[in-house]
Amino acid sequence: MFNGNLKKEAIAKLEAADKEYQATAADVTEKAVALYEKRKATAEQIIQACEQYINTLANSPKEFDKSVSEFKVEFTKFSQIIQQIKFEADKADKISGSMAGAGTAAGVGVAAFGPTAAMAIATTFGTASTGTAISALSGAVATNAALAWLGGGAVVAGGGGMAAGNFLLAMAGPVGWAIGGTTLVGSTLWARHKNEEIAQKANQETVNIKSKTTKFKADKEEIAKLLKLTQGHADGVNTRLNFLKQEATNNYLDFSHDHKIELATLINNIQALSQLLNKTLS
Template sequence: MLNRSLKLDAITALEKTHQRYESSAASVTKEAEKLMLTRKRCSEQVIVNVERYINQLANSPKQFDRSYDEFKAEYRAFDTLLEEIKFEAEKADFKAGGSAAAGVSAGVATAAFAPSAAMAIATTFGTASTGTAISALSGAAASNAALAWLGGGAVAAGGSGMAGGGALLAMANPVGLAVGVAALVGSGFFARSKNREIAEKCYTRRKEIEVLDAALQASLADIRELNDATQKHADGINSMLTWLQVNAPEDYLDFDKDAKDKLAALVNHLRSLTPLINQTVKR
């Protein structure tokens, strides 16, 4: 048939590009969850250790107290957001088998729709379509902002907004716009179109996916860099705390130079870690 090979080549190229995109999307979700867990460990362990040390240190310098207060406030906002997103995600039933995921075909990575993925995406990419940081939102508003991101952004900004987010939950991809091969095939387009027309349509879709995939790759690098920086400063805090707890007196007025240097290093790590707690990645 005329242009049959052109059609087959175009379909094959589209399928391969889509597979790469799905792999990138899964990697982004996985790394976002790692970042979320790193931040949770900081909240549940690092902040507890710092607080315990502050409580037993007499005459702690105001500089230390101020840095810790800022640190604690950021983690309080992070913890609150996690709880609210988890509640809204569970209520929306992101999990496979629930109403939001009804119609998902067998073999789809439905784990991507779990509340943990929604929480990770919201805290990693955290900007609502209005430009408001998700950390400044709450409850359903934060959840809706995450869904709007999943769907490709606000309609006013050229994205598909909440409608796109809902449609995405019924498809395979946890991040970005769902422009899968299945949607193209399922529309009946292949059955009623000419070979060249099919090839052109596949080419257009493939280019769209390539752009999205490039954006995902950039986000992936940014997420890993942010996670590494967060872990580095958390490790620094733990290291300084361990030294101080073992070697320093319980009254700051009795500190020698080494102890003061260690405490100063701890404060520097706190200052560096604090802005990373709720820092987001551009999509």
């Protein structure tokens, strides 16, 4: 067939690019999950440890109390995001079950990730509500709403819209591509085109996918940095708390100069963690 080899080569390149893309997306999702779990566990443990120490420390400085309170506020924000996603995902799961085989299920974009991955991606990249509960929608409207939700809300509301939603949804791997309606190879639409047109479209998609792969790789590095910073400040909090519990008195007024420095450093660690807890990728 005329230009048959051209089509085969283009599709082969597209498939290779797609394979690398999905592997990189899977890596990003794994990193996001690790960051989410570290944030959640660290925040819960540190809030509890700091409050316990405050209760044993007489005349604790206002800066210490203030920093712990601010950290609790940030953790509340973090928890609210998690609860929102759980709420939407639960409704999506119910509707997906009731609409099985009936086309695109409402909220399937959220359900595709699984609860942990959805929460990890949301807290890493940021999300916003569409204004209408995803579970209340159906069909293509539901898919669009899910994509927009995952992408940070509707464009008119200042969010990333469906384009960003598709970008995040791709992290679900092959499932994500199917939900997004962007199956790359073998679609009936492509079958209608001539070989040269198919090759051109495949090449265009290859360039697009490689561009997204590059972005994913940069995201993975940024997530790794956030994870390292979070771990470092968490370790700093734990180390200094343990030191003060063992070496300092229970009354701040009797603290030595070195102990006051350790407490000041502890406060800096807590403040840094507060800023990192809800930090999303740019």
